[in-house]
Amino acid sequence: MTTDRKDDAPMTQPYDSFHPGQVWLDTKGERIQAHGGSIYYEDGVYYWYGENKEKTVPGSGIWHWGMRAYSSTDLYNWEDRGLIVPPVPDDPSSPLHPSKGADRPHILFNEKTAKYVCWIKVMDEEAMTQSSVVLTADSFLGPYEIVKTGLRPLGMDAGDFDLVVDPETKKAYYYFEKVHTELICAELTDDYTDVTGEFSSHFPHPGPPFTREAPAHFERRGTHYLITSGTTGYFPNFSEAAIAPDLHGPWTVLGDTHPTDASRTSFRSQITSVFRHPAIDDLYIALGDRWLPQLPEDMPNVYDSVAAMTAGGGEARAADAQEASGEDRARMGEIMAAGRGENTAIADYVWLPIRFDGENPVIEWLDEWRLDDQR
Structure with missing residues (x-):
């Protein structure tokens, strides 16, 4: 078993297979930047979205440069669709400032409100907190508008997380790491933008x-x-x-x-x-x-x-x-x-x-x- 290539050369495009651990380029020939990512499927199109780390190099002071999305019809070849949640470089107080630890976006579609709801974890070293920013949009690719910032669900510091919708009831759940202690499953409100207060610990x-x-x-x-x-x-x-x-x-x-x-x-x-x-x-x-x-x-x-x-x-x-x-x-x-x-x-x-x-x-x-x- 091998888990590495012997060089850093990216695979030739277009792709017709997956090559785990190797350099993966988009259809423009650039590194895909969708880290901490997920895939959303809609109307025959796959959307891969995640953290844009293109500027996160040692000494930059940049944790992220927004959240980027790509689209594909085969899961192998991905077209860059741009920053669906851009950074806010001119406002150091913004949760989306590049120095803030904004990462691991998750997006749900809410059938009742017809809104796409995006949650992003934010680590603020200066404030020594981990919280969430919640955004909504009318289409998957945005534009997204912030509806909540500094959300500490149930008064807890929230780390890595996942969002889940029950396919039958359409009720949404928020699994998150209560930082350095346990995993919490919290129920979301009907519009998916907050927690109800009902939760369990694991x-x-x-x-x-x-x-x-x-x-x-x-x-x-x-x-x-x-x-x-x-x-x-x-x-x-x-x-x-x-x-x-x-x-x-x-x-x-x-x-x-x-x-x-x-x-x-x-x-x-x-x-x-x-x-x-x-x-x-x-x-x-x-x-x-x-x-x-x-x-x-x-x-x-x-x-x-x-x-x-x-x-x-x-x-x-x-x-x-x-x-x-x-x-x-x-x-x-x-x-x-x-x-x-x-x-x-x-x-x-x-x-x-x-x-x-x-x-x-x-x-x-x-x-x-x-x-x-x-x-």
């Missing part, structure tokens, strides 16, 4: 790296799934799947979704969302970011190594932490140092199909794959 942990973040929800055959990652910043770790009969749980943890990855780094990526193909039966695609493409393929066990170096991990994880050898810990320190000052402008994507072993979702490495292979 997966409590003592803190990073054990806290589960980056929730990606999908439903299959009446069962709800959540795939989450540990909390190690841009540094990759293992993904964990859980299932439940209801959006509020109770959740049963199934384990690592990447069982063949000895490094336990989700093939050096972080899953941001799961897309169910509208025409291919039982095809679910895990969309992931490879935030630090410079990291080596043969990394040691990242989760246990980071846990061993993290204060306050708790006695419950002490045995796991001891599994990391002294040599691995030293090497992990070197690798983590190499990952600092990250240049997310050159982050790549890892898209892989999910197969199911009974109820267990399994993600295996493929150097190249096609949709037709999954029919």
Whole structure:
């Protein structure tokens, strides 16, 4: 198994297959910038949207340059449709100022209001808060207008999240990481722009790296799934799947979704969302970011190594932490140092199909794959 090309040359366009972890260009020949992204499908067109990181280079002070969208009819070749949520560079107080940690946009369509509703997580280091900004638009590609800023749902700091609509009731739910503690499932108001106050709490942990973040929800055959990652910043770790009969749980943890990855780094990526193909039966695609493409393929066990170096991990994880050898810990320190000052402008994507072993979702490495292979 290999997870890397031997060079940085992008694949030749037009594409007729997926090449996980390799440079992916849009139809203009430029790097696709849709990180922390999701896919929205409407009227035969796929829209891939996410964080525009083209200016997020070391020393720039820029976290994002707006939220960008692309369109496609085949999922391989993507046309740049521009910034659907542009940055606000002239107002440092704006949640959309490039220095603010605005990321992981999620967009829902509300049938009652006929509005597209976009939520964006905002990390404000100066204010030391994590909150949400909510925007609405009359069409998917915008323009979007801010309707709420500084939203701390249920009085909580809200981290990585996912938005879910029940296809039958059209009720919406907001899964978010209550920063460094647990995962919350909060119900949204009828217009999808706020929380109602009804919520449930899941997966409590003592803190990073054990806290589960980056929730990606999908439903299959009446069962709800959540795939989450540990909390190690841009540094990759293992993904964990859980299932439940209801959006509020109770959740049963199934384990690592990447069982063949000895490094336990989700093939050096972080899953941001799961897309169910509208025409291919039982095809679910895990969309992931490879935030630090410079990291080596043969990394040691990242989760246990980071846990061993993290204060306050708790006695419950002490045995796991001891599994990391002294040599691995030293090497992990070197690798983590190499990952600092990250240049997310050159982050790549890892898209892989999910197969199911009974109820267990399994993600295996493929150097190249096609949709037709999954029919």
